[in-house]
Each structure stands twice: as C-alpha cells, then as structure tokens.
Amino acid sequence: NAGVTQTPKFQVLKTGQSMTLQCAQDMNHNSMYWYRQDPGMGLRLIYYSASEGTTDKGEVPNGYNVSRLNKREFSLRLESAAPSQTSVYFCASSGRTVNNSPLHFGNGTRLTVT
C-alpha cells in the first residue's frame, strides 16, 4: 500500500530555476491538495483539486501552478523559484471529501532555494 507518493524528497534550486513536484495516490481518492509547512506558520494550503479536471487556489497560491493530470496525479510547479519558497511541501489526498474522510499525507519534499 503506497498511499501518497511524492518525488523528489529533497531538492536544491537556484533563484529563478523551475521545477515540478510530483504527487501520486493509489487510493482512488477524488480530492488532492498541496500544502507548504514553515516553522511557526503551520501548514498553508497552496492549491487543491476537489476532483479530476478541477483546481482551486488555497491561501498562498502566488508563484505556483498545479496540474491535476488524472485522478491519481497532482503536480505542483514553481516557474521561477524564489528564496521565500524554501519550505517543506506536502501533498495529500482524501476520499470523497475532506469532511468525511481524513487527509492522507505524503512524506514531503524539502525544497531549498538559494
């Protein structure tokens, strides 16, 4: 049971570089989410996708784009990385809705932008 799989686990970027964080879930979940976790700020929602083909902004969407490629995969792209995007990124999914099934989190991607 893989659950939610994120790649890569670690990444170092230079300012201005781009990259895509990959996320896949094998639980047939409808909803998928991207959060960033920063010390003292908890988890902040970047984008979410309530179903295949739909995406919505969360609290901190600026500087990011997402793609819900299919039901399994939800990628997060940084077009031009900035030091403020240094963070730990978590992908999560939930069954029907976040209100009646808990979030299942991936193991995170630790991103450093220099």
Place this chain on the structure above:
Amino acid sequence: AQSVSQHNHHVILSEAASLELGCNYSYGGTVNLFWYVQYPGQHLQLLLKYFSGDPLVKGIKGFEAEFIKSKFSFNLRKPSVQWSDTAEYFCAVTLFGNEKLTFGTGTRLTIIP
C-alpha cells in the same frame, strides 16, 4: 476568511501530567473540526474529528476534544500524557461542504520522562 488560532506554541509537560491544547476558529458558518498530529520525522495523521452530534469527541491514543460553539473553540485534551505523545499538534477547520481545510500554526508538545 476562515482562520484557526493555536495560542500555545510550545508546551512542555512531565509524563502523567494532564494536557489541554487550545484551538479557536473564526468562522460563522457550520464548521467541521479536526486535530492532526505530526510525530517527529513523520507526516501528519488524523487524531480526531468533529462533524455534528456529541460535542465531546474521542480520538486515538486516549485523546479527546470538546467543541464549544459559543466560544468558537475545539480544545484537545488528554488526562495523562506519555513520552510518546511528543509531537506537533495541528487544529484544522473546514466549512461544511467545502474542501478547503485550514490549519492552525501548530503546537509543539514536549513530554519530559
């Protein structure tokens, strides 16, 4: 916009002490409330949740939380903590029917053996 406040940033307790972590939310609609826990080096997992009914909800590992609507609060409690409860605890809220789960800033709990 909905928000969640956790005023205790770091709590240090001895084993067997009682625990109460505060959580307040600011939202006027019908809310669903959650507590998630993140053990060192692990990802978040659900501790307990409240949707409706009995305002006192019980979760895993002996934790419970009470929803007090008049105070917009959902405090987490445990009568006797263990060293293994050392973790970071996050309160979270959604508006009923909404997929947007908003987390508080978290409370780091350290249990001294």
